[in-house]
Amino acid sequence: MPSTLVKICGLSTAETLTAAVRAGADYVGLVHFEKSPRHLSLTEAARLRQLVPPQVKVVVLVVNPSPATLAEALREVRPDVVQFHGQETPEALARFRSDTGVEAWRAMGVRDAESLAEAARFHRAADLLLFDAPASGLPGGNGTRFDWSLLGAYKSPTPWGLAGGLTPANVADAIRLTGAPLVDTSSGVESAPGVKDVDKIAAFCKAAQSA
Numbered sequence: 001m002p003s004t005l006v007k008i009c010g011l012s013t014a015e016t017l018t019a020a021v022r023a024g025a026d027y028v029g030l031v032h033f034e035k036s037p038r039h040l041s042l043t044e045a046a047r048l049r050q051l052v053p054p055q056v057k058v059v060v061l062v063v064n065p066s067p068a069t070l071a072e073a074l075r076e077v078r079p080d081v082v083q084f085h086g087q088e089t090p091e092a093l094a095r096f097r098s099d100t101g102v103e104a105w106r107a108m109g110v111r112d113a114e115s116l117a118e119a120a121r122f123h124r125a126a127d128l129l130l131f132d133a134p135a136s137g138l139p140g141g142n143g144t145r146f147d148w149s150l151l152g153a154y155k156s157p158t159p160w161g162l163a164g165g166l167t168p169a170n171v172a173d174a175i176r177l178t179g180a181p182l183v184d185t186s187s188g189v190e191s192a193p194g195v196k197d198v199d200k201i202a203a204f205c206k207a208a209q210s211a
């Protein structure tokens with residue numbers, strides 16, 4: 001079985017970004033959302049982007065961005081992926097992909113089995129569905145998990161990933177229980193909101209890669 005892909009999100013310093021790359025993360029996430037403790041200006045995100053080697057993909061996270069912000073993010077940061085973490089519609093995502101050729105991920109809050117049925121609306125529009133806990137306070141990045149057993153028998157024509165409250169201590173169980181092909185964490189590798197911890201980043205990657 002191929003090993004689980006790992007995304008470390010909300011990186012905001014050169015030291016922690018480099019730690020994620022060294023630990024073998026497949027994706028590194030840069031948050032552009034002013035209400036987040038992990039927010040980066042596009043200039044800061046562009047500077048960090050330059051430190052990422054070609055084998056690691058850069059994800060820019062946005063929440064209901066304006067067309068101008070989205071265009072500027074693409075121009076400045078040149079991400080491999082844009083992670084949409086708001087109420088973006090399937091039509092908007094499909095248009096984004098055909099206009100730009102950039103990969104589009106859509107985060108979905110999972111409350112119950114119904115939520116997974118709703119995700120089907122995005123099957124042709126998104127490159128990947130990212131199942132996260134429902135929004136509380138922020139649209140994401142709250143360190144809360146949902147009932148992983150909902151994904152136990154999940155089959156999808158669209159690639160998908162698991163997020164929400166994942167930590168070095170629980171990620172292996174999460175992978176075993178859900179079979180997630182990709183796992184994504186932010187709060188779980190921090191010492192305080194917005195402050196990444198290099199040891200936790202290394203422990204998370206190791207636990208996910210050996211699950």
Ligand SMILES: O=C(O)c1ccccc1N[C@@H]1O[C@H](COP(=O)(O)O)[C@@H](O)[C@H]1O
Pocket residue numbers: 009010029031033036037038061063085132138139140141142143144163164165166184185186187188
């Ligand atoms: O990280 C944030 O501040 C954030 C803000 C707005 C939307 C999403 C955000 N983070 C993403 O949410 C999931 C789960 O995060 P956590 O591990 O539970 O903290 C993940 O994709 C984060 O990148």
